[in-house]
Amino acid sequence: MRLKTKTITRSCNIAVLILLFFASIKTASAQKTFKYGAALQQVDSTGFYRINLQPALVAKAKADLSDIRIADGKGNFVPYIQAGSLPQKDQKSFVVFNTIATRLPTDTGTTFIVENKTGLPLDRLWIKLQNTAVQRQINLIGSDDLQQWFAIQENIPLQEAVQNSEGTYMQSLSFPASSYRYLKLLVNDKRRTPIKFLQAGIYTDYAAILAYTQIIPVQFSRVDSNKTTFINLKLNDNYQVNKLHLNISGPKYFKRNITIYQLINGYKETVAETEISATQSTDVLISAKTNQLILQVNNGDNPPLTIKSIDVYQSDEYLISYLEGKQSYRLLTGDSSALAAEYDLKFFADSIKDNTPLITHDAVIKNNIQPPAVVKKGRDYTVFIWIAIVVSLGLLLFLTLKMTKEVGKKTGER
Incomplete structure (x- = not known):
């Protein structure tokens, strides 16, 4: 009987080894599904670094950047956090937004609506919650009238509370720059116990200045027809676009409504409806990820605007990671099946200093996932x-x- 038991045990061990062997092959092949990569600038000393993601790399990534990874020379993934997740220590600069008690019949989960009276375009929002350790996702949408709502960012993971004795914690939501007056946080928790929002707001030093990187080249063409001007902007990749600057030379006085569409697989999708005038900046903040934009300017009975060109920008995106000096690292992206990475580093964000050195990456190249042979x-x-x-x-x-x-x-x- 003992002999039979030993035989069965040995057979079980062999079966487990076979499974582990093929699982390792599967894991190794999974690491090769990132279609694009870029060498990271080598650092001299070990420490935290802020990595600037250039538009060419963001264009290859998913809209929420969830498929970006940092790999060391051995192919191991290195933890990182997005720069928008860093806590702010100066509580005096925090501006709390007014809470709006409106809840629409179409809402299917916990909602929290705040009003941005500052008039500033925002690319991040800080929320204060009662301590919780559940897994939820948040959709962020915006409106100027509490009637029509437009998507800003979807499926933002809710962070778990760091152990503390205060009973509350703060989380930063990073998203494409938007200037909506009202912001709604919609939690996907239908038929589940809701989470408790306490307040939301911004740190003024973060909201005052937004940095952008220009996207080039841009192909510009226009057609004036039946009191409407149609402008076609073509990009050479599927870029993330957060701001347009219209270079208008005339007439001297104008005030026009403008609608902006992005083309996805041949279909037009509205990304912004706004107004431009001679008395304000002709910057238009949008959130799009596309290689083609169409601008529709309603001229009414007025002569068409003289638009010489349009500059296209992406809001700057950063990752923060602890890197070893004199080591080689690469950024990987382009895996449509990749999910957002969850690293322990998020629990130590308060250890990162404000003056973190800035580095960038080399040109984006296509990874040789499967050699022709x-x-x-x-x-x-x-x-x-x-x-x-x-x-x-x-x-x-x-x-x-x-x-x-x-x-x-x-x-x-x-």
């Missing part, structure tokens, strides 16, 4: 993995049944 199905181990799983389970089942019968016989003989 091995593109054939011979390197696809999916079938072999399933065969190994089935064989292993069958072997375990057979040995278990055999052992059960032997035990039954021994019991009957007694």
Whole structure:
């Protein structure tokens, strides 16, 4: 009986080893699904660094940047946090937004609406919550009249509270720059216990200045027709666009309504409806990820605007990571199946100093995921993995049944 038990144990160990072997192959191949990469600027000393993500790399990433990874020279992923997640220590500069008690019939979860009376365009919002350790996602939408709402950022993960004795904690939500008067936080918690929002606001030193990087080149064309001007902007990649600057030379006095669309797979999607005038800046803040934009300017009975060109910008995006000096690192992106990484580093964000050194990355290149010589199905181990799983389970089942019968016989003989 002992011999049979040892045989079964040995067979089980072999089956587990087979599964682990093929699982390791699967994991190794999964690390090669990032289509694009860029070498990170090498640092001289070990410490925290702020990594500036250039538009060319953001263009290859998912809209929420969840598929970006930092890999060291051995291919291991290095923890990071987005710069917008850094806590602010100067509580005196915090401006609390007014809470609006409006809840629309179409809302399907916990809602929290605040009013931004500052008039400043925002790219992050700080929320204060009662301590919680649940997994929820937040959708952020904006409005200027509490009637029409427009998407800003979707599926923002709610962070768990860091252990503390205060009973509350703060989280920063980072999103494409927006100038809506009202901001609504909609939590996907239908039929579940709601979370408790306490307040929301901004730190004035963060809201005062927003940095942008210009996207070039831009192909510009226009058509004036039936009291309307249509402007077509074409980009050479699927860029994240957060600001447009219209270079208008005339007439001297104008005030026009403008609608901006992004083209996705041939379909127009409205991303902004706003107004431009001679007395204000001709900057238009939007949130789009596309390679083509269409601007529709309603001229009414007025002559068309003389628009010489339009400058396109992306709001600056940063990652913060602890890097070793004299080591090689790469940024990876372009995996549509990747989920947002959850690193312990988020619990130590208060250890990061304000004067973190800034570094950038080299040109974005396409990763050689599958060399031409091995593109054939011979390197696809999916079938072999399933065969190994089935064989292993069958072997375990057979040995278990055999052992059960032997035990039954021994019991009957007694």
